[in-house]
Amino acid sequence: MAKIGVEQSLGNVQQALRERGYDVVELKQESDAADCECCVITGLDSNIMGMQDTVTKAPVIEANGLSADEVCSLVENRLG
Known part of the structure; x- marks a missing residue:
């Protein structure tokens, strides 16, 4: 299955x-x-400095205000 990176605070x-x-x-x-x-x-500290250096070309999902199920649905949609 796909490898998904998730911030530590999103247990x-x-x-x-x-x-x-x-x-x-x-x-x-x-x-x-x-x-x-x-x-x-x-998404709480995204782009504070106004810089947009990226280390991946993978889709990035901001989970702020979303439930875990909503985030999972977004991941599934992005991965096709």
């Missing part, structure tokens, strides 16, 4: 994705996202 999202069979890795540093097929972030 409920990590669990929901694992239950759906995804290989979930915690995003502790930028390099953790390099080989993921999709990344899920909180």
Whole structure:
């Protein structure tokens, strides 16, 4: 199954994705996202400095305000 990077603070999202069979890795540093097929972030501290350097070409989903099930649906839609 696809490898999904998820920020550490999104434990409920990590669990929901694992239950759906995804290989979930915690995003502790930028390099953790390099080989993921999709990344899920909180969005709380995204782009504070106004810089947009990326380390992956994978889709990035901002989970702010979404339930774990909504995030899982977005992941599934992005991965096709």
